[in-house]
Amino acid sequence: MTSSPPPRHAAFPPPQTTAPLMKRDEALSSLSSAELLLVDVRRTDYEGGTIRGSLNLPAQSFYMNRAVLHRLCKAARVKRVAFYCGSSNGRGPRCAAWFADWLVQQGEEEMQSFTLEGGIKGWVKAGPEYEVEVDGYEPEYWRQFE
Template identity: 40%
Template sequence: MTSTTQGSAAVAPLWHAAYPAPKIEAPSLTRETVLEMLRDGNNVSGRDFVLVDLRRNDHEGGSIRGSINLPAQSLWSTIPIVYEMFKAAGLRKVIWFCGRVFTWSRKSCCRLFADHIAERGDTRMQSLVLLEGIKGWATAGEEYVQWMDEYDEAVWHKSKS
Protein backbone atom coordinates (compact mmCIF):
# COMPACT_ATOMS: atom_id res chain seq x y z
CA MET A 1 0.00 0.00 0.00
CA THR A 2 1.21 3.48 -0.70
CA SER A 3 0.18 6.71 0.91
CA THR A 4 -1.19 9.60 -1.06
CA THR A 5 -0.34 13.25 -0.70
CA GLN A 6 -2.97 15.78 0.17
CA GLY A 7 -1.61 19.28 0.20
CA SER A 8 1.75 19.02 1.97
CA ALA A 9 0.85 16.13 4.30
CA ALA A 10 0.90 12.45 3.35
CA VAL A 11 -2.40 10.70 3.93
CA ALA A 12 -2.30 6.99 4.77
CA PRO A 13 -4.64 4.79 2.75
CA LEU A 14 -7.79 3.60 4.48
CA TRP A 15 -7.42 0.18 6.14
CA HIS A 16 -9.97 -1.41 3.83
CA ALA A 17 -8.24 -0.24 0.64
CA ALA A 18 -6.30 -3.53 0.53
CA TYR A 19 -9.47 -5.60 0.23
CA PRO A 20 -11.13 -6.39 -3.10
CA ALA A 21 -14.20 -4.44 -4.09
CA PRO A 22 -17.34 -6.43 -3.25
CA LYS A 23 -19.36 -7.69 -6.22
CA ILE A 24 -22.80 -8.30 -4.74
CA GLU A 25 -25.13 -5.54 -3.54
CA ALA A 26 -25.95 -5.52 0.19
CA PRO A 27 -29.60 -6.25 0.94
CA SER A 28 -30.84 -4.66 4.14
CA LEU A 29 -33.26 -5.12 7.00
CA THR A 30 -35.02 -2.45 9.03
CA ARG A 31 -34.66 -2.42 12.80
CA GLU A 32 -38.38 -3.19 13.02
CA THR A 33 -37.85 -6.43 11.09
CA VAL A 34 -34.85 -7.40 13.22
CA LEU A 35 -36.75 -6.64 16.44
CA GLU A 36 -39.56 -8.91 15.24
CA MET A 37 -37.01 -11.64 14.46
CA LEU A 38 -35.55 -11.30 17.97
CA ARG A 39 -38.98 -11.54 19.55
CA ASP A 40 -39.93 -14.58 17.43
CA GLY A 41 -36.64 -16.32 18.14
CA ASN A 42 -36.30 -15.30 21.79
CA ASN A 43 -34.33 -18.50 22.50
CA VAL A 44 -30.83 -17.80 21.11
CA SER A 45 -30.09 -21.48 20.50
CA GLY A 46 -33.17 -21.84 18.26
CA ARG A 47 -32.39 -18.90 15.97
CA ASP A 48 -31.45 -19.29 12.34
CA PHE A 49 -29.77 -15.86 12.26
CA VAL A 50 -26.86 -14.10 13.89
CA LEU A 51 -26.22 -10.41 14.46
CA VAL A 52 -22.61 -9.34 13.91
CA ASP A 53 -21.35 -6.15 15.56
CA LEU A 54 -18.46 -4.84 13.43
CA ARG A 55 -17.25 -2.19 15.86
CA ARG A 56 -13.70 -2.33 17.18
CA ASN A 57 -12.59 0.59 19.34
CA ASP A 58 -15.97 2.28 19.44
CA HIS A 59 -17.69 -0.73 21.05
CA GLU A 60 -19.30 1.29 23.80
CA GLY A 61 -22.84 2.00 24.90
CA GLY A 62 -23.97 -1.60 24.56
CA SER A 63 -24.91 -3.93 21.76
CA ILE A 64 -27.94 -5.83 20.55
CA ARG A 65 -28.59 -8.82 22.80
CA GLY A 66 -27.08 -12.03 21.51
CA SER A 67 -24.89 -10.37 18.88
CA ILE A 68 -21.27 -11.34 18.39
CA ASN A 69 -18.40 -8.89 17.98
CA LEU A 70 -16.27 -9.35 14.89
CA PRO A 71 -14.38 -6.12 14.12
CA ALA A 72 -14.54 -5.16 10.45
CA GLN A 73 -10.74 -4.88 10.29
CA SER A 74 -10.40 -8.63 10.99
CA LEU A 75 -13.15 -9.92 8.71
CA TRP A 76 -11.36 -10.37 5.37
CA SER A 77 -8.88 -12.97 6.60
CA THR A 78 -11.50 -14.85 8.61
CA ILE A 79 -14.38 -15.00 6.11
CA PRO A 80 -13.85 -18.71 5.23
CA ILE A 81 -13.73 -19.75 8.89
CA VAL A 82 -16.67 -17.55 9.89
CA TYR A 83 -18.70 -18.89 6.98
CA GLU A 84 -17.99 -22.51 7.92
CA MET A 85 -18.93 -21.87 11.57
CA PHE A 86 -22.18 -20.13 10.59
CA LYS A 87 -23.02 -22.88 8.11
CA ALA A 88 -22.33 -25.63 10.69
CA ALA A 89 -24.62 -23.78 13.12
CA GLY A 90 -27.44 -23.85 10.55
CA LEU A 91 -27.64 -20.07 10.25
CA ARG A 92 -29.61 -18.72 7.33
CA LYS A 93 -29.19 -14.98 7.91
CA VAL A 94 -26.09 -13.03 8.91
CA ILE A 95 -27.02 -9.47 9.87
CA TRP A 96 -24.17 -6.95 10.01
CA PHE A 97 -24.16 -3.66 11.94
CA CYS A 98 -21.73 -1.05 13.21
CA GLY A 99 -21.86 2.22 15.10
CA ARG A 100 -22.68 4.70 12.39
CA VAL A 101 -25.69 5.28 10.22
CA PHE A 102 -23.60 5.37 7.02
CA THR A 103 -20.32 3.52 6.93
CA TRP A 104 -18.07 1.53 4.64
CA SER A 105 -17.66 -1.38 7.04
CA ARG A 106 -21.27 -2.45 7.45
CA LYS A 107 -22.18 -2.54 3.77
CA SER A 108 -18.84 -3.76 2.49
CA CYS A 109 -18.43 -6.51 5.10
CA CYS A 110 -21.94 -7.66 4.28
CA ARG A 111 -21.15 -7.62 0.57
CA LEU A 112 -17.78 -9.39 0.95
CA PHE A 113 -19.48 -12.11 2.99
CA ALA A 114 -22.27 -12.32 0.39
CA ASP A 115 -19.60 -12.78 -2.30
CA HIS A 116 -18.15 -15.69 -0.33
CA ILE A 117 -21.60 -17.27 0.11
CA ALA A 118 -22.22 -17.00 -3.65
CA GLU A 119 -18.78 -18.43 -4.50
CA ARG A 120 -19.69 -21.49 -2.42
CA GLY A 121 -22.98 -21.91 -4.29
CA ASP A 122 -24.86 -21.58 -1.02
CA THR A 123 -28.45 -20.54 -1.74
CA ARG A 124 -29.66 -20.90 1.86
CA MET A 125 -27.55 -18.33 3.69
CA GLN A 126 -28.04 -14.56 3.29
CA SER A 127 -25.78 -11.68 4.24
CA LEU A 128 -27.79 -8.60 5.27
CA VAL A 129 -27.22 -5.07 6.59
CA LEU A 130 -29.07 -3.61 9.58
CA LEU A 131 -30.18 -0.19 8.36
CA GLU A 132 -29.11 2.73 10.57
CA GLY A 133 -26.66 0.57 12.57
CA ILE A 134 -26.52 0.29 16.34
CA LYS A 135 -26.96 4.04 16.78
CA GLY A 136 -30.32 3.91 15.00
CA TRP A 137 -31.26 0.93 17.19
CA ALA A 138 -30.14 2.46 20.51
CA THR A 139 -31.94 5.75 19.89
CA ALA A 140 -35.20 4.30 18.53
CA GLY A 141 -36.94 4.00 21.88
CA GLU A 142 -37.45 1.75 24.88
CA GLU A 143 -38.64 -1.29 22.94
CA TYR A 144 -35.21 -1.41 21.23
CA VAL A 145 -33.16 -0.56 24.33
CA GLN A 146 -34.76 -3.54 26.12
CA TRP A 147 -33.02 -5.77 23.55
CA MET A 148 -29.55 -4.41 24.34
CA ASP A 149 -26.84 -5.74 26.63
CA GLU A 150 -24.69 -3.24 28.58
CA TYR A 151 -26.84 -0.32 27.39
CA ASP A 152 -25.44 3.05 28.48
CA GLU A 153 -27.88 5.86 27.77
CA ALA A 154 -25.21 8.54 28.19
CA VAL A 155 -23.28 7.20 25.18
CA TRP A 156 -26.25 7.41 22.82
CA HIS A 157 -27.61 10.75 23.95
CA LYS A 158 -24.40 12.83 24.07
CA SER A 159 -24.91 16.45 23.12
CA LYS A 160 -23.30 17.41 19.84
CA SER A 161 -21.14 20.34 20.89
Protein backbone atom coordinates in the same frame (compact mmCIF):
# COMPACT_ATOMS: atom_id res chain seq x y z
CA MET B 1 1.70 18.21 1.11
CA THR B 2 1.26 15.09 3.23
CA SER B 3 -1.15 12.46 2.07
CA SER B 4 -3.23 10.36 4.43
CA PRO B 5 -2.58 6.64 4.60
CA PRO B 6 -5.17 4.57 2.75
CA PRO B 7 -8.02 3.17 4.84
CA ARG B 8 -7.48 -0.36 6.19
CA HIS B 9 -10.13 -1.82 3.92
CA ALA B 10 -8.15 -0.68 0.85
CA ALA B 11 -5.83 -3.66 1.44
CA PHE B 12 -8.66 -5.99 0.38
CA PRO B 13 -10.59 -6.31 -2.86
CA PRO B 14 -13.61 -4.04 -3.14
CA PRO B 15 -16.91 -5.90 -2.70
CA GLN B 16 -18.70 -6.93 -5.88
CA THR B 17 -22.11 -7.31 -4.26
CA THR B 18 -24.36 -4.96 -2.32
CA ALA B 19 -26.07 -6.70 0.56
CA PRO B 20 -29.71 -5.68 1.05
CA LEU B 21 -30.88 -3.80 4.13
CA MET B 22 -32.59 -5.63 6.95
CA LYS B 23 -35.20 -3.43 8.64
CA ARG B 24 -34.80 -2.93 12.39
CA ASP B 25 -38.28 -4.26 13.14
CA GLU B 26 -37.50 -7.46 11.21
CA ALA B 27 -34.27 -7.93 13.17
CA LEU B 28 -36.02 -7.18 16.47
CA SER B 29 -38.72 -9.77 15.81
CA SER B 30 -36.04 -12.34 14.86
CA LEU B 31 -33.62 -11.81 17.76
CA SER B 32 -34.58 -15.07 19.42
CA SER B 33 -34.50 -16.99 16.14
CA ALA B 34 -31.57 -19.33 15.63
CA GLU B 35 -31.77 -18.51 11.92
CA LEU B 36 -30.50 -14.92 12.39
CA LEU B 37 -27.02 -13.87 13.49
CA LEU B 38 -26.20 -10.21 14.06
CA VAL B 39 -22.55 -9.28 13.60
CA ASP B 40 -21.24 -6.08 15.20
CA VAL B 41 -18.17 -4.98 13.24
CA ARG B 42 -17.19 -2.07 15.50
CA ARG B 43 -13.77 -2.10 17.15
CA THR B 44 -12.52 1.06 18.81
CA ASP B 45 -16.05 2.47 19.00
CA TYR B 46 -17.50 -0.70 20.56
CA GLU B 47 -19.06 1.29 23.39
CA GLY B 48 -22.48 1.90 24.85
CA GLY B 49 -23.57 -1.71 24.46
CA THR B 50 -24.26 -4.18 21.70
CA ILE B 51 -27.45 -5.74 20.38
CA ARG B 52 -28.30 -8.81 22.44
CA GLY B 53 -26.90 -12.00 20.98
CA SER B 54 -24.68 -10.30 18.41
CA LEU B 55 -21.15 -11.43 17.68
CA ASN B 56 -18.33 -8.87 17.61
CA LEU B 57 -16.03 -9.36 14.61
CA PRO B 58 -14.16 -6.08 14.03
CA ALA B 59 -14.20 -4.92 10.42
CA GLN B 60 -10.40 -4.69 10.39
CA SER B 61 -10.09 -8.48 10.60
CA PHE B 62 -13.35 -9.55 8.99
CA TYR B 63 -12.20 -10.16 5.41
CA MET B 64 -9.77 -12.89 6.50
CA ASN B 65 -12.47 -14.57 8.61
CA ARG B 66 -15.30 -14.84 6.08
CA ALA B 67 -14.78 -18.58 5.61
CA VAL B 68 -14.76 -19.23 9.36
CA LEU B 69 -17.97 -17.26 9.85
CA HIS B 70 -19.58 -19.16 6.98
CA ARG B 71 -18.60 -22.55 8.46
CA LEU B 72 -19.88 -21.56 11.91
CA CYS B 73 -23.17 -20.28 10.51
CA LYS B 74 -23.59 -23.39 8.38
CA ALA B 75 -23.01 -25.65 11.39
CA ALA B 76 -25.51 -23.63 13.46
CA ARG B 77 -28.06 -23.57 10.60
CA VAL B 78 -28.03 -19.78 10.47
CA LYS B 79 -29.88 -18.58 7.37
CA ARG B 80 -29.50 -14.79 7.66
CA VAL B 81 -26.47 -12.79 8.81
CA ALA B 82 -26.94 -9.06 9.39
CA PHE B 83 -23.93 -6.80 9.86
CA TYR B 84 -23.87 -3.45 11.62
CA CYS B 85 -21.50 -0.77 12.80
CA GLY B 86 -22.24 2.64 14.30
CA SER B 87 -24.65 3.83 11.63
CA SER B 88 -24.27 1.12 8.94
CA ASN B 89 -22.80 3.56 6.44
CA GLY B 90 -19.29 2.14 6.03
CA ARG B 91 -17.95 -0.90 7.82
CA GLY B 92 -21.29 -2.70 8.22
CA PRO B 93 -22.28 -2.54 4.54
CA ARG B 94 -18.72 -3.34 3.41
CA CYS B 95 -18.51 -6.47 5.61
CA ALA B 96 -22.03 -7.51 4.58
CA ALA B 97 -21.00 -7.15 0.94
CA TRP B 98 -17.78 -9.13 1.44
CA PHE B 99 -19.77 -11.88 3.10
CA ALA B 100 -22.35 -11.79 0.29
CA ASP B 101 -19.47 -12.13 -2.21
CA TRP B 102 -18.17 -15.12 -0.25
CA LEU B 103 -21.59 -16.77 -0.28
CA VAL B 104 -21.80 -16.34 -4.07
CA GLN B 105 -18.27 -17.72 -4.53
CA GLN B 106 -19.19 -20.78 -2.46
CA GLY B 107 -22.44 -21.36 -4.33
CA GLU B 108 -24.27 -20.89 -1.02
CA GLU B 109 -27.98 -20.51 -1.66
CA GLU B 110 -29.42 -21.16 1.82
CA MET B 111 -27.73 -18.24 3.60
CA GLN B 112 -28.10 -14.50 3.01
CA SER B 113 -26.06 -11.48 4.04
CA PHE B 114 -27.68 -8.18 5.09
CA THR B 115 -26.79 -4.76 6.44
CA LEU B 116 -28.81 -3.77 9.51
CA GLU B 117 -30.69 -0.56 8.80
CA GLY B 118 -29.28 2.40 10.75
CA GLY B 119 -26.66 0.43 12.69
CA ILE B 120 -26.52 0.48 16.47
CA LYS B 121 -27.23 4.23 16.55
CA GLY B 122 -30.48 3.73 14.62
CA TRP B 123 -31.34 0.77 16.84
CA VAL B 124 -31.00 2.79 20.04
CA LYS B 125 -32.82 5.82 18.58
CA ALA B 126 -35.76 3.58 17.63
CA GLY B 127 -37.01 3.58 21.21
CA PRO B 128 -37.30 1.65 24.46
CA GLU B 129 -38.34 -1.65 22.87
CA TYR B 130 -34.95 -1.62 21.09
CA GLU B 131 -32.90 -0.25 24.00
CA VAL B 132 -33.93 -3.17 26.25
CA GLU B 133 -32.37 -5.51 23.67
CA VAL B 134 -28.92 -3.90 24.05
CA ASP B 135 -26.54 -5.80 26.34
CA GLY B 136 -24.48 -3.40 28.43
CA TYR B 137 -26.74 -0.49 27.49
CA GLU B 138 -25.28 2.81 28.76
CA PRO B 139 -27.87 5.60 28.37
CA GLU B 140 -25.34 8.35 29.07
CA TYR B 141 -23.16 7.18 26.17
CA TRP B 142 -26.05 7.44 23.69
CA ARG B 143 -27.03 10.99 24.74
CA GLN B 144 -24.17 12.39 22.65
CA PHE B 145 -26.03 11.28 19.49
CA GLU B 146 -29.35 12.93 20.29
